[in-house]
Amino acid sequence: MLTRRALLAMGLMSTMPVLASSSIKPRKLTVAAFPNVDAIIKAAIQQWQQLHPNVYIEVVSRQYADHHTAMTTALSTSVYLPDVMALESSYLGRFAQGGGLEDLLREPYRIDQYRSRCVAYAYEQATNRRGAVVAMPTDIGPGTMLYRADLLAKAGLTASDLAGSWDAYVDVGVKIKAATGAYLVSNIRAIKDVVIRSGIGPGEGLYFDQESRVLVTAPRFQRAFKLSQKVRRNKLDAKVNAWSNEWAEAFKRGKLFTELSGAWMAGQLSTWVAPDTKGLWRAAQLPESNFVSFGGTFYAIPRQAAAANKALAWDFIQLLTLNRERQFAAFKSQDAFPALLETHNDPFLEEPLPFLGGQRARLLWREAAHQITATQVHKQDSFAEEVINNELDNVLDNDKDIGRALADAHRLLERRSHR
Amino acid sequence: MKGDLRSAVLVTSWPAYLIVAVGALIMLTPFYFMFVFATHSRTEIFNLPPPLWFGDHLVDNLTKLTERLPLWHNLGWSIYVALASTLLTLLFCSMAGYAFALFEFRFKRSLFALVMATMLLPSFMNMIPTFMIMDVLGWIDQHRALYIPGAASAFGIFLMRQFALTAVPRDLIEAARMDGCGEFAIYWLIVLPLLRPALGTLGLITFIASWNNFIGPLIVMRSVENYTLPLALRSMQSTTNTEWGALMAGAAIATIPLMILFVVSSRQLIAGLTTGAVK
């Protein structure tokens, strides 16, 4: 597929004598990315040069937030755009609505022919409200619950006690705290974030519906707040932020019983956050079988990028996203769970994971990946998330009434919803 | 009377020395930790309490750092940009500061108000228009885009003016003019030497600001080989998987030139007018 497209591109150019000579001269594709996607891209260069010896790949790497700022700046002025840009899923919504990215449904991309080869929700996430598909998914972050099997055993409980409802989850947390002193979660927001993502109706987004109506007084928010309140009243949250020293230390000291996060978290824990806890962890689906996504990466082509490079850019994206070898390489080196479905039947997914005590956890994550549904994104989602977090703090720290908290959030969001 | 006060000062001064010493300790602590962290793996850094003494991962961290970044290129560009920016800024700002302090001319008040106003505008609102200008000039990925635009900084002009108000006597300038000294000669031979302490201060501050600047390079720089150090170091930072040990080693490397500069220039910075012609 890839080579055919490449041949086609070459063939098109050879019909034009001027361009034909330029195709022999070395050309350059610029790819803008952030860590550790940059490493994944660099690892693909060798294979790319076997296919296109004359096309050199330049990777422009910036810090995660800096990268998205630089992409906003480049798109806004349409100058010095990269040929390919990596986008993280939480930014994708904002970039997708703007119209600065190429609609990949069109010729010569025809992304729809690959739809069935991608994880469904990721493909849908890249679809904007006008129906254009603006990016190709490369990796996904299926949500999972990591828990300490040793602490569970110490409290005389089994995995089946943990599986099931949120109430069962909190009950286990109470017993674990009593028996071992470990907290149920690092930060209560993790629970809230999963619960508000369950039971989203069709045509609804997380905080807004398609007509920008505010949804934060819906039952799922009420429930998330009540559950959070219960967790706090039982003092089950460690009140630490992810990636802080305290958070890492709590893992090392066995002070955290579960962590609700993306599947990639297991890799982070094992490589550097708490390598000494190897074998003590297990993975399970999130309570009440909530299937939620935690991050993911996409590649897009700017509409105003150099037209002559677009076909090549698409070739490169295909190499990164539709090539089994590349997808596996990223999976193995960076814990980037592949968005390419045909990798999901590989024996690699059945391998036992030593950090998780030999559990075949990738199969769990695969199931989650297939169950997650895409939600409508809204431009004000990141603002809404913060408003909700504030009100949650108000409820937990200042005993604010839940109904009033959500009503206040509603009022604040309504003013923003049409900006 | 005089003697009493003297002794009163002496009596009260040992707590003052103590406070100065404790203050100095507080100021030094982070610096020390940066070097300590540079010798530890990220797992060790994220211990609590963090490591208090040097570890044995320095070589490891440096290897990771040089694998990920063209570090010596970045270091070289940082030095180049900081030097160019310092020299240009000293020149332009001392010129303008001197003019605002010692000349009377039309529009002086409004022009000085303009200088002040440029200091007040939030700089990142300029990111997008600045990017457009750089594109028009063809300065994208060019280092001159980093040291030319800010060379007549409002801060520098303001500092020079405030300093020149007290440090440059009008009589001296008038006397030089009487002697037939040209305006350029007055600036170069009389005013600049008098401004030396402030030039030292401004030079150091400009050097540091240029050294630590990452918003400027973030907008205009495109290739990793052309990055300055802060941008290069930041580009190693990811949301989930940052090599903190290597990053701290890089931060330490980035700070060492500033330290050397400070040691070398601190005499100049606050040494005062030992060879002044006037006082």
Place this chain on the structure above:
Amino acid sequence: MRLPAIFRISPRWAPYVLISPFLGLFAVFGVFPLLFSLYLAFQSWEPTGGLQAMEYVGLANFTFALQDEWFWKALGNTAWLALASGLPQHLVGIPLAVFIHLSFKRLRVRDSIAGIYFLPFITSTVAITILFSSLFSTDYGLINAVLHALTGTENIDWLGKPLYVKPTIAFIVFWRYLGFNVVLYLAALQTIPKDIYEAAEMDGAGRWQQFWCITLPSLRPMIFFGVTLSVIGGLQLFEEPFILTDKGRGGPDQAGMTSAIYLYRMAFDFNDFGGASAMSWLLFIIVALMTWLTNRAFRPRKGSV
């Protein structure tokens, strides 16, 4: 130095030549961004859509900004932080500089001490971030450990509770810029002629009198400079709260979100450049007003400007 006559300029034109680099650079790099952001303040713009995505909306951005709770919240935070971090810089910085100036006669010692106080100003922000998040850590942090040992207080969640975020940030800003001000004041102290002090001492003036009657008035232009910088820097405070709070969002309840951070977030987190431009112009008016007030308070009694 003798120059050919053609390069010799009359004193009448000299000031214009002297400020021409400033004017030139301002014309190229200053005027256009200003006009651009003024234009943008009347547009609705989704920047990722490119320049053609602008849409004229009249005063809507300004009315939105004035009614926006977060805009006022950020302004309040900024004022609080500017005061709490700015005032101590000078109230501590001036006596400290005078003390260092008077007590350490050997230049090498004096310079080293000033140098130590200046260090925080040159330390990289990456190092500061990690360091302070561990120092201010609730359960294992050094600061809580010391406080507990001294006063037996319970551990304080410095960066996690709205109440404590502001003092923490103010302290760090103070820590970072104290040495900067000390160096400024030390430089200014050098310019006070020694014979004035000698004459005062002859007349029987004590150190306090010398401080009040000679040192402070002589420092006046530098105090004006330093305070103006603190006011401007305080009202544009960005970096320290940005690196200290989670994802640069300003911390719990946005208690550490300054106006500058909010503007940045309006533009690059919420992709609302029109609103951000309108706010930056409102902010500009406020800051200009504050600077004008500072100017009036510290303006030298005689002389121009």
